[in-house]
Amino acid sequence: MAKLFSVLFKTKENKDSYQKKLNEIGDWLKNEYSELSIKIIDHDTKYFVIIGSQDGLSINVDYGILGFCERNDWTINDKVPDGNFFIYRTKDDFFQLISDTTLSRTIYYYADEDYFVFSSLQIPIIFFKNKFCFNKENTPWFLTSGIHKPFHSFDEKVKILPPQNILSLNLYSFEYSKSEYKINISTSNDGYKDFVSVIKKSFADTIPKDKKAILLSGGIDSRLLLNLIDDKSGLTAITWTKKLTEEASTDLSIAKEIASKYDLSHEIIHLKNNDFNIVFDQFLKFSEGRIDLISGYLDGFNAWSIIEKMKLSSLFRGDETFSLYNGVTFSLIRHRNGVLELNDFETSLKKYLLENKYDFSEIKEHEGETLASYAKRIRIGYRVPFILGALNEIKCCFVEIYNPLLNNSIVEYSKQLNPDIDYREKYFKKINKEFSSIKYASKVSVERVDDYLANHKKELLHRLENIDKEVFTKIGLDIDAITQLLDRMSMINKPKSKWSVLKSFFPKKIKKRLLKLKKHQLSDIRIGFRILILAETFIKIDKMQHDN
Numbered sequence: 053m054a055k056l057f058s059v060l061f062k063t064k065e066n067k068d069s070y071q072k073k074l075n076e077i078g079d080w081l082k083n084e085y086s087e088l089s090i091k092i093i094d095h096d097t098k099y100f101v102i103i104g105s106q107d108g109l110s111i112n113v114d115y116g117i118l119g120f121c122e123r124n125d126w127t128i129n130d131k132v133p134d135g136n137f138f139i140y141r142t143k144d145d146f147f148q149l150i151s152d153t154t155l156s157r158t159i160y161y162y163a164d165e166d167y168f169v170f171s172s173l174q175i176p177i178i179f180f181k182n183k184f185c186f187n188k189e190n191t192p193w194f195l196t197s198g199i200h201k202p203f204h205s206f207d208e209k210v211k212i213l214p215p216q217n218i219l220s221l222n223l224y225s226f227e228y229s230k231s232e233y234k235i236n237i238s239t240s241n242d243g244y245k246d247f248v249s250v251i252k253k254s255f256a257d258t259i260p261k262d263k264k265a266i267l268l269s270g271g272i273d274s275r276l277l278l279n280l281i282d283d284k285s286g287l288t289a290i291t292w293t294k295k296l297t298e299e300a301s302t303d304l305s306i307a308k309e310i311a312s313k314y315d316l317s318h319e320i321i322h323l324k325n326n327d328f329n330i331v332f333d334q335f336l337k338f339s340e341g342r343i344d345l346i347s348g349y350l351d352g353f354n355a356w357s358i359i360e361k362m363k364l365s366s367l368f369r370g371d372e373t374f375s376l377y378n379g380v381t382f383s384l385i386r387h388r389n390g391v392l393e394l395n396d397f398e399t400s401l402k403k404y405l406l407e408n409k410y411d412f413s414e415i416k417e418h419e420g421e422t423l424a425s426y427a428k429r430i431r432i433g434y435r436v437p438f439i440l441g442a443l444n445e446i447k448c449c450f451v452e453i454y455n456p457l458l459n460n461s462i463v464e465y466s467k468q469l470n471p472d473i474d475y476r477e478k479y480f481k482k483i484n485k486e487f488s489s490i491k492y493a494s495k496v497s498v499e500r501v502d503d504y505l506a507n508h509k510k511e512l513l514h515r516l517e518n519i520d521k522e523v524f525t526k527i528g529l530d531i532d533a534i535t536q537l538l539d540r541m542s543m544i545n546k547p548k549s550k551w552s553v554l555k556s557f558f559p560k561k562i563k564k565r566l567l568k569l570k571k572h573q574l575s576d577i578r579i580g581f582r583i584l585i586l587a588e589t590f591i592k593i594d595k596m597q598h599d600n
Contacts, residue, residue: 198344270306270493273370341589
């Protein structure tokens, strides 16, 4: 349950010259995350701040892990372990940073001739290096998909360690190099039997033994995790809901039935929407402006505060790389995976941008690439690390998230499977059927982002209108286009057209044909929300620089 900020110095004298700055950052983190436990390790040549620290966390000046891995001696072993994690370790004259195969925890870093700084937070690094170079390459990506450009931070100079990589820093020269490591798994290609075997072995090797909980819904993934956990003793189930209804098809009622079947302790958290400004400020703080998917945090993080007070060593989630997010066009695949480019939209977003160099080549289809292969590449390479990864890390200040289906060996195995088959549908349900006949929920409690924003348009507009227009220019946005956007947002919402209502009655075959022709739309209110996140994060970082 932690976030980490760390600086390594060449010499004690180097560190002494930066001590005032280090103290300022320590004080800022204590203030920023005042609701959490903060621990500082101040060593001769090293400085660590642990946000959300608790007993049992494996972090010291020579090695540390955020996440979970095989229970061998990963601190000195040359082998990269199975699991999902952020690892650092000292080996002879070298310091190593190790990322997992899906970036379940981002490792930001920045190097200077006198020091090397790494962190699971980007803003303290910008604060430490004392110069903010806003990364305008993020702006078109955030407008289209609500995420940063892959492997980019808010600052041009702060880097991200790619997935499945080892960064080795020479502790004398302070030169570093990166290399990708291989993940070796042995399989017999025996279909379902092999599938279960790979997952069970990885679970057994990495599962934490201390006080743990599982996020239990009425869906497929959490039930699969529960079925694959052999020892359920001491396991707590947690379900949150917006409505305390007993309807048979809701997440809550199904989760209750499952928890009862396995005789689990079951915590039910009732989500109640908080004031928009509180929700937004808290979301901006814990997400660091990386993503716009605010739906799970509309209570202002009260649910996560409750979980933090439970003092869990781990909370299980069911994110995975087996789903087939397919579509009839490459554009639709991008849409279903949440990573779009400017040309995917019916109404061009280019008018909002001052820059004309838009690089979306990373998510474009390759020559000769099939739709199925493309869908798999986009899911594993982009949706999982940059959308699910960002959502995962929002919670890590409160509890350590364990995503066993994102373990190195399981993800490597999923890469080898046939891209034309949705293994989540084919095998997950089969595993679940062997253990239980309880039906799946058909009603969930999460509110759509656009619906929430529409209900709070007044507050959203107020915040946008109070931003200095120069800020928009500094982050690469056109003021005239934003002025027009705000004017449209101020108007009364129009009812749905007769054509949009009529389309809902079309047969699936006709809808499928129409999808091949369709470009995607983005509501004004969602564009406005994404602009607000970019602008307010810029303001926050810029203010820190000037105040200090």
